[in-house]
Amino acid sequence: MAERASALERVLKQAGGPEILDVLAERLPGADLTTLLLETMRRRSGALSPADVLRRYGHDRFVAPAPIPFGRLRRAEDAALSALPEEFEPVVLAPVVPLGTHSALGPVDQNKVVSTIRNSEVAADPTNALALEAALRRRAQSADDPGRPVRLAALQRVVRAQRFEGAVSYAHFTLFALVTAGRDTGNLAFERQHAAEHLAILTAAVRACxxxxxxxxxxVLDERFERVAAELDATPDPGREGGRGYYTGLCFKVYGKGLEAGDGGFVDWTARLLGNRKERLLISALGVDRLASG
Structure with a gap:
């Protein structure tokens, strides 16, 4: 954090002072900022030679091809999809989402995603985009059939800006993701049904891989969810630290081939998106590259 602040201070000094950041971030309308940044990138790209582009391609971790062979990754993707029941609708997601999708819902530090100059950001987690799609569908159906859950799934190549450590950690990778959105029906019925459903799908997908x-x-993050956890085919993991503040109620991890392969839990995203505290959302995902690496 101190290093980031120091770099920003240096850049602002070169740009004419800290007030330039206020102008760009707060005072300049979004369309005008996009116009300014587009022209900036047009000029910068116009100064690049083919050799410059090749040099960048050889050193930029975001643009290098995946280290997993295509055939192996494709087989793992197909295996994961084979575990998807017909109740889930696969969705082909766009490679970008609206600016703030990960930080406003997550929350995730904006510096951990790749922001674009067109008020969007490169997908870093398909569950965020699936949550937006689920919220739109829930809003459309709420008057007619509010109790019917929306079940969506996706396979998506995502990019994350932070550096990961480990032999199977990459700047971009494929996630097999699930979301289930619905209405609270009392007695934690939604949570009990769909937590078991997600875990059954994810473990089946890991085995298929x-x-x-x-x-x-x-x-368990909330003692009320002890009864939900008790009904799951899962080992208690009370010492988990990651995900607290991100998930609510209950979260879980899935392991395979000696690696952490998947993660999931309940979030309040659709409740906030739709302004309805009765809305419920469960998200989960598997790292397909990890399952294809062995």
């Missing part, structure tokens, strides 16, 4: 020893671990 060649990991028969698939394991689930569940962490």
């Amino acid at each position: 060649g990991a028969p020893e698939a394991e689930s671990r569940v962490t």
Whole structure:
């Protein structure tokens, strides 16, 4: 954080002072900022030679091809999809989402996603885009059939700006994601049904990818969810630290091939998107590259 602040201070000094940041971030209308940034990028790209582009391609971790062979990754994708029940609708997501999708819902630091100059950002997690789509569908159906859940799934190549450590950690990778959006029906019925459903799909997908020893671990974040966890085929994991403040009620992880392969839990995104505290949302995802790496 201190390093980031120091770099920003240096840049602002070169740009004429800290007030330039206020102008760009707060005072300049969005369309005008886009116009300014488009012209900036047009001029910068116009000064580049083919050799410059090739040099950047050879060193930029965001643009290098995936280290997983195509055939192996494709087989893992197909295997994951084979575990998807017909109640879930696969969606082909766009590679970008509206600016703020990850930080406003997550929350995720904006510096961990790749922002564009057209008020959008490169997808970093398909569950965020699926949540937006689910919210639109829930709003459209609310008057006619508010109790019917919306079940969506996606396979998406995503990009994350932070650096990851480890042999199977990449700047871009494929996620197999699920979301289920619905209405609170009392007695934690929604939570009990759909947590079990997501875990069954994810563990089946891990096994289909060649990991028969698939394991689930569940962490209770709210004591009311103890009864939900008790009904799941999962090992209690009370010491988990990651995900607290991101998930609500309960979260879980899925393991396969000796690696952490998946993650999920309940979030309040559709409740906030639709302004209705009765809305419920469960999200989960598997890292397909990790399952294809072995």
